[in-house]
Amino acid sequence: xxxxxxxxxxxxxxxxxxxxxxxxxxxxxxxxxxxxxxxxxxxxxxxxxxxxxxxxxxxxxxxxxxxxxxxxxxxxxxxxxxxxxxxxxxxxxxxxxxxxxxxxxx
Numbered sequence: 001x002x003x004x005x006x007x008x009x010x011x012x013x014x015x016x017x018x019x020x021x022x023x024x025x026x027x028x029x030x031x032x033x034x035x036x037x038x039x040x041x042x043x044x045x046x047x048x049x050x051x052x053x054x055x056x057x058x059x060x061x062x063x064x065x066x067x068x069x070x071x072x073x074x075x076x077x078x079x080x081x082x083x084x085x086x087x088x089x090x091x092x093x094x095x096x097x098x099x100x101x102x103x104x105x106x
Contacts, residue, residue, distance in 0.1 A: 001066065001076070009066050027068040034060035 013019055038057035041049050069076055090103040099106065 001062070006066060009063055010070065013067065022067055022071055024068060024071050027064055027071060030064045031061055031068065034064060 013022070034057060038054065038061060041054045041057060066076075068074075069079075091106070095106040096103075
């Protein structure tokens, strides 16, 4: 996400004085709630869905995720690269390519 978009999220929250409600647990709950709403878009038919609704719910997940990053003073690049390194070690290409198996089943 570019810095302009991050700043827009921060300004939206600051302008409304909503940081007082953004305890890490509240933000984590909100991410799960919005992720469930995203999943609901595909509940009965995975081939026919309202793309606009999907975009709105996905955006909510991303916005709350950015707010949680801010609350915990985390950098998105640092934590994503940390997790990717862990995933690459757990799922080496030579074992995982083309397989949906969990790492402990490879």
